[in-house]
Amino acid sequence: MQNEHIFKQYDAELENVRAKVLEMGSLVEQQIVDALEALVSSDSALANAVIKKDHRVNALEVQVDEDCSHIIARRQPAAGDLRMILMMVKTITDLERIGDEATKIARFAKKICETDRMWSPRFAEIKAMANLTRDMLRMALDAFARSDATKVLDIAHMDEQVDEQFHLTMRQLITFMLEDPRTISMSLEVMFVAKAIERIGDHAKNISEYVVYMVKGKDVRHISMEEMEQEALRP
């Protein structure tokens, strides 16, 4: 990926799609941040803005998809180029889903703002979890930008932490609900938010796995941590 193609236009096309994927990534990252901010600070205007912006994420997905199919049709990419194209086609699906999750969080944020609060949940754990998944996404996109296959390990570890936090949050919410049934409806909302965040972590992990495929041609999905470590660190 360092060298240039003899056909310069091909380089320009690849670079153009790559830039769009990264743009889509940073847009989605901002969506997570804003959705969370809307939730924590009960800012329904911000929540609305997040919901409104989702179409931009979707539009980028469609564009990148189209660009990739044009490149496949016209250039018949092979080897590293082919892997990058395949990786980007998959990545944008995950990014789009992350966008959807962010929208979901924004909707809950709105709902929570608008309902009369009997009980105000603490969002500290949720926020910590969201920050972690945002970092995972940022790292995955960074790994893509730098063709760095080693980041997958850190991200996989972070994903384990996110899963653990999700279970802790769930237990905590169950306790609230048991103690006071009036908290049930709010607790369920919060649980959906936690689930959305946990899904974002999964998507970020997927992206980091595609990066390994792009860089090394190795598929590291659905394998154990030990195997992943071997594959990612192998020169």
Place this chain on the structure above:
Amino acid sequence: MVTATTPLKAEARNLNFIYNGGNRAVKNLSMPLYENKITALIGPSGCGKSTFLRCFNRMHDLYPGNKYEGQIVMHPDNTNILDPAVDPIEVRMRISMVFQKPNPFPKSIYENVAYGLRVRDIKNKRLIDEKVEEALKGAAIWNEVKDRLQDLAFNLSGGQQQRLCIARALATDPEIMLFDEPTSALDPIATANIEELMSELSNKLTILVVTHNMQQAARVSDYTAYMYLGELIEYGDTDSIFTHPTRKETEDYITGKFG
């Protein structure tokens, strides 16, 4: 994929080829040819792939001063076909060749195919008839020419002429068939016909094909070898070579970043 049971049809062992004048066009090349598989040789112009291919039927013997070192061993009989004691005519019966441009003889369609049999001194008219029909069918051209077998071969289209040349090569029941850029002079449809034919032929014989068209190598071959400056840079199953080659040189070549 190579499995433990895929038998070898031939292998080059430390092959060197030096043209009259000292140019070493093939350097210490070792490579297997698996039975009933298609192996493609790719690489930039002048990398030695055609020279290597031509070693397989002793074509270089036609010009004085050329020198082979190393071996090309054919299985299962373990014959080193480069051995001067081995008759090149015999080698060419076992290993036939199809060239870049269709080169039918200035004879009838029938006689083009019968030629190799006549060289073998086969005189039985019925046997020759049968063989010609079989070869023309094998080359997927029988239906187009069966009613005009006595027409001059030059009256056929380019793609038909190329299939006729394949029929001619098939008539002697070769074990290996060499294709030197067999479709570079053909249009896309004729190319697709030849590729389909190659894949059919590979049920019965082993194929080694030189191609400049990387997509063709990707389409037709089971194994791909990338050569550069007379050396074999990478050899592997075609899926791996085209999705994740291990050598950077191969990657650069097949992605079009050569240099």
